[in-house]
Amino acid sequence: MQRGQMELKREADVPKIELFVKASSDAESVGNCPFCQRLFMILWLKGAKFKLTTVDMKRAPDVLKDLAPGSQPPFLLFNDEVKTDTNKIEEFLEEKLAPPKYTKLGCRYKESTCIGEDIFRKFSAYIKNANPGLNNMLEKKFLSTLVKLNMYFETPLPHEMDRNPNLTESRRPYLDGDTLTLADCNLLPKLNIIKVVCKEYRNLNIPAELKGLKRYLDNAYSKDEFRFSCPKDGEILTAYESVAKYLKPK
Structure with a gap:
């Protein structure tokens, strides 16, 4: 094979990827959407070359309506193939962007993928409540999910115990070990929203x-x-201003 043909083949091996995410309220940056950020992080961590396109949903262009009619961002365009389901996009990217060229992001432990699954639901109930009489109960339920997550971070995982059988407390930086995984891409955008919104509406x-x-x-x-x-903190607060409730004394 001649050199020119080899270069063309290498270019053909690189997929054409475009990720469409929700735009900010000023339509100039990334908006508040944990699902969009999740896929943004996955592609970045994979080391893939991709184009990031922000979509102003107030005046979505016709090309977007043609691409994924009736849907909301995120969308993925992979070699002209349209993907619209976040979970399926994650699975697709893990399969298509595989080692040795791309980083594997799957977890080794099933527990890492589900440990924080109830946090956002308890947070939503807590932050949307406008009744001061229910606040303490909802706050305790929400905080209990954070305590449970904290216990997971402090408990050594099997591979840590293999390295040090006398280890009593984990020092790993991320959910599943020493590197960010798909589980972190799912959990971290939600925790960022929680941090920003709880500070504003509940101090x-x-x-x-x-x-x-x-x-x-x-x-x-x-x-x-x-x-x-x-997204910027202000963008998160703007997204929540219609649903989050300040507690008013009786």
């Missing part, structure tokens, strides 16, 4: 005594793939 910070969770967030915010894919 509640994630408790400092939850040391495992604090370590996790500190490590995550140090990673470009997470920090630079987050």
Whole structure:
């Protein structure tokens, strides 16, 4: 095979990827959407070349209506093939963008993928409540999910125990180990929203005594793939201003 043909083949091996995400309220940056950020992080962590397109849903262009009529971002265009379901897109990318060229992001432990699955639901009930009489109960239920997550971070995983059988507390930076995985891409955008919204509407910070969770967030915010894919705090608050409730005294 001649050199020119080899270069063409290499170019053909690189998929053409475009990720469509929700635009901010000013239509100039990334908007508040944990599903969009999840896929943004996955593609970035994979090391894939891709185009990021923000979509202003107030005046969605005709091309978008033709691409995924009746749907909301995120959408994925992979070699002219349209994908619209976030979970299926995640599975598709893990299959198509595989080692050795791309980073594997799957978890080794099933528990890592489901440990925080009830946090956002309890947070939503807590933050949408306008009745001061229910606040303490809803806050306790919400905080209990954070305590459970914190316990997971502080409990050594089997591979950590293999390295050090005397280990009593985990120091791993992320859910499944030393690197970010699909589970982190799912959980971290939600935790960022929780942190911003709880501070504004309940003057509640994630408790400092939850040391495992604090370590996790500190490590995550140090990673470009997470920090630079987050929407601005103001964008999150704008998205929640119609549903989050300030508590008013009786």
